[in-house]
Amino acid sequence: MKSSKKSKGKKFAFQSPKGTRDLLPNDFLYFDKVEKAVKKTSSLMGFSRIETPMFEDVKLFERGTGSSTDVVKKQMFLIKGKGGENFALRPEMTPGVLRAYIESGLSHVMSPAKFFYWSPLFRYEQPQHGRYRQFYQLGFEILGADDPAFDAQIISASYGVMEELKIKNIIIKINSIGCRTCRANYVKKLKEYYKNKLNKVCRDCNKRYYDNPLRLLDCKEEKCQPIKTQAPQTLDYLCSSCKTHFKQVLEYLDEMKIPYIIEPTLVRGLDYYSRTVFEIFTEGLDFALGGGGRYDYLSETLGGPRMPAVGAACGVERIIEALKTQEISSVPKTRSKVFLIYMGDQAKKKSFEILKSLFDAGIAVNEAFSKDSLKSQLRMADKEGSQMALILGQQEVFEDVIIIRDMESGAQENVPIKKLVDEIKRRLK
């Protein structure tokens, strides 16, 4: 007792940084399933994969995502390069994807271009349910097109992934916040409306009034609600082309029978959105699984060419949370059906040769090299649910045979090692 206490080492002092998590083998049962769904949907709909650096010039986000947004103002991990460069770990993908598209010259080769991504992002936030400092997003971007068909296709792609995963009761909340012209017009009206009510709304709304008036519509403060509901709505102030655009998006969604509700107060938090904005929800979870919208001016804002575009991003951890909440099962672990057991050093050595030949023949084999007793190796084989065990001892090595044991019936048979591959293949089907 005392000696065991004395022999204890120091407590392991490291833990994963706040808001980050390790993806352990069991997590990948879900992770891989989602990844498979996004790849399938992408290939069916013609999106090709893109990946960009995990860090970029901080200005890309300041100018692109918008310096008035929380994401840029207080949620970026900043890195100082040794040469004095200012980088930021990417808090979102869109500006990087657009940058890559222009920089690579791809914009001259394929336009419009349809991309999908599956990438980790970083935001310095207070972690919470469904919210991490490092998290994965899957997303779609269509660059160089302003046709409303693409808005619908972006939504359809996101919806398709959810559908593929069998997530229940998916609902799209959608709105249009107009183009530069009609939005400016609307914001003016909105400010006029709020002007003489500023003493009746919360402190945050007073700030929003000056910083980002559209966000007034986002307020959840109780005392602001009555004022909010009476406020002018973006949809009533759309210019005729924005109105037509939005109407067509909805019509296309109707054609695909994608369920949506128009949410007049939906505005979203990133500066670059224009016209269509949307978020994706499912039953049982209060956070959005995804969101996106059109960003027709982002390219110009970054000093690039005029390039209308639309995109969406979904939180992978959130989708997985939905799968778990809705008890949608993960992909079952694929276990190898064959388990190799050795007895003695000579057999252990020989087993490498056998393992190699089985791998070469495309047969998955499990073993337990750290357990030397036959008993514990068999126990292991049993636990793994193996269909057959291959038992190799001194005697067998000497005779150049191996025992195949059927784990269910317990029947055993000696097989010449030369014929092992064929014999296993025969039994596996």
Added chain:
RNA sequence: GUGGCCUUGGUGUAGUAGUAACACUGCAGUUUGUGGCACUGCCAUCACGGGUGCAAAUCCCGUAGGCCACCCCA
């Protein structure tokens, strides 16, 4: 950035001041070359640091992390 709750072995829990209990899992074994059952043994300085007490998992303070509500977002 603000406020509230929480933190006991790999997992889930018990234990409100006298030096950690239970279940599952894991590991080792129950005589030598055969699993699934059963049995035995082992695996926690009670998140970390400090304080008060003769005595602290148990009270107090600090830190870290988790959760929740804001904020915002995926």
